[in-house]
Amino acid sequence: MAYERQNIQRMAGYVPGEQPADADVIKLNTNENPYQPAEPVLQAMRGVEAEALRRYPPPTAMPFREAAAELHGVHPENILATNGGDELLRLLITTFVEPGESIGVTEPSYSLYPVLAAVQDAPVVRVALHDDWSMPDDLAEQMNAAGVKLTLVVNPHAPSGTLADVATLRALATQLDGVLVIDEAYVDFVDPDLGYDAVGLVREMANVVILRSLSKGYSLAGLRFGYGIGSAGLIEPMLTKTKDSYNTDIVSQRVATAAIRHRDLAIRNCEAVRRERASMTEALAKLGLSCPPSQSNFVLASVPDDCAGGAKALHEALKQQGIFVRYFDQDRLRDKLRITIGTPRQNHALLEALQAQVKPVPQPQSNPPQNDR
Numbered sequence: 419m420a421y422e423r424q425n426i427q428r429m430a431g432y433v434p435g436e437q438p439a440d441a442d443v444i445k446l447n448t449n450e451n452p453y454q455p456a457e458p459v460l461q462a463m464r465g466v467e468a469e470a471l472r473r474y475p476p477p478t479a480m481p482f483r484e485a486a487a488e489l490h491g492v493h494p495e496n497i498l499a500t501n502g503g504d505e506l507l508r509l510l511i512t513t514f515v516e517p518g519e520s521i522g523v524t525e526p527s528y529s530l531y532p533v534l535a536a537v538q539d540a541p542v543v544r545v546a547l548h549d550d551w552s553m554p555d556d557l558a559e560q561m562n563a564a565g566v567k568l569t570l571v572v573n574p575h576a577p578s579g580t581l582a583d584v585a586t587l588r589a590l591a592t593q594l595d596g597v598l599v600i601d602e603a604y605v606d607f608v609d610p611d612l613g614y615d616a617v618g619l620v621r622e623m624a625n626v627v628i629l630r631s632l633s634k635g636y637s638l639a640g641l642r643f644g645y646g647i648g649s650a651g652l653i654e655p656m657l658t659k660t661k662d663s664y665n666t667d668i669v670s671q672r673v674a675t676a677a678i679r680h681r682d683l684a685i686r687n688c689e690a691v692r693r694e695r696a697s698m699t700e701a702l703a704k705l706g707l708s709c710p711p712s713q714s715n716f717v718l719a720s721v722p723d724d725c726a727g728g729a730k731a732l733h734e735a736l737k738q739q740g741i742f743v744r745y746f747d748q749d750r751l752r753d754k755l756r757i758t759i760g761t762p763r764q765n766h767a768l769l770e771a772l773q774a775q776v777k778p779v780p781q782p783q784s785n786p787p788q789n790d791r
């Protein structure tokens with residue numbers, strides 16, 4: 419007999435992207451940053467002394483919260499440090515949604531959201547995005563009508579990479595009855611010329627929490643560190659009641675604090691990713707694989723059915739050659755591949771492999787000129 423709760427018996431777990439043991443593969447499937455963390459960040463890790471390991475860490479990661487507050491122009495009471503952005507998602511759901519109350523998501527988006535909702539036994543209200551992956555104007559209306567307590571929006575959007583502007587998010591937050599979570603896991607890759615900064619919404623509104631992650635922009639996916647930025651009223655119950663007593667360890671606190679103090683170094687790597695993103699998008703388009711404009715560290719390439727047998731077959735063929743990209747077997751994504759932007763060398767290898775797989779579009783037969791006039 420099973421001992422777990424019925425909703426746990428019924429649910430399926432999150433399926434992470436493959437992490438092949440072979441270090442030689444070209445891994446463009448889980449949106450890791452292809453560049454190393456900055457040297458001062460590595461020094462912070464090496465500098466963790468035995469005494470720091472013997473003792474418990476600062477329970478709310480105050481040194482990190484102070485550094486993050488300074489970076490964003492908010493107060494430490496607006497910051498919650500978590501074991502990856504994923505822990506923040508779990509805390510938001512367990513703190514703000516009663517079992518049986520609804521969570522709202524746009525579709526498609528991050529596949530962890532419904533998994534965490536299922537753990538809380540909270541039904542999921544799914545609203546389809548437009549064909550260009552933008553949010554419908556009546557999104558808040560639909561969520562409110564369905565009694566949604568917490569709405570999760572990922573911006574830049576995953577898996578398309580498209581960006582909604584701050585005005586759209588402000589309108590959404592204003593109209594929603596419940597909490598709005600803006601998942602900004604990929605925000606470090608947004609072109610700074612766009613002037614995108616949603617943190618102002620946290621100062622203006624009581625119902626907004628922004629998720630940040632050090633996994634992508636700061637090249638620290640292995641560290642497991644993320645944080646929330648929100649009104650003190652939203653942060654406080656998670657900080658003092660629902661998070662684990664010591665949810666982030668001393669090594670990750672030290673490394674994460676160094677990482678955001680040296681944000682300028684991470685930003686240089688993000689710039690390199692942006693440059694590669696532009697050339698990758700162009701090169702894919704030339705091969706007949708079009709991508710919506712991405713402000714993230716991945717692109718979502720559409721694979722025509724007659725091209726290399728379609729997206730699924732192409733995904734397998736690339737894998738056979740040691741090149742991993744992500745295929746999602748779900749509505750609206752079955753004809754697409756999500757490709758993480760790698761180093762120039764990795765991207766080149768992918769494009770070479772694609773060139774060999776993707777048959778050039780057949781040119782119309784040029785018939786010999788006929789004298790029919």
Ligand SMILES: *Cc1c(COP(=O)(O)O)cnc(C)c1O
Pocket residue numbers: 501502503504505528572576601603630631632633634639642643644
């Ligand atoms: C990566 C990611 C996160 C957070 O990841 P962590 O590694 O737990 O910080 C959150 N949302 C989306 C959409 C992501 O891709």
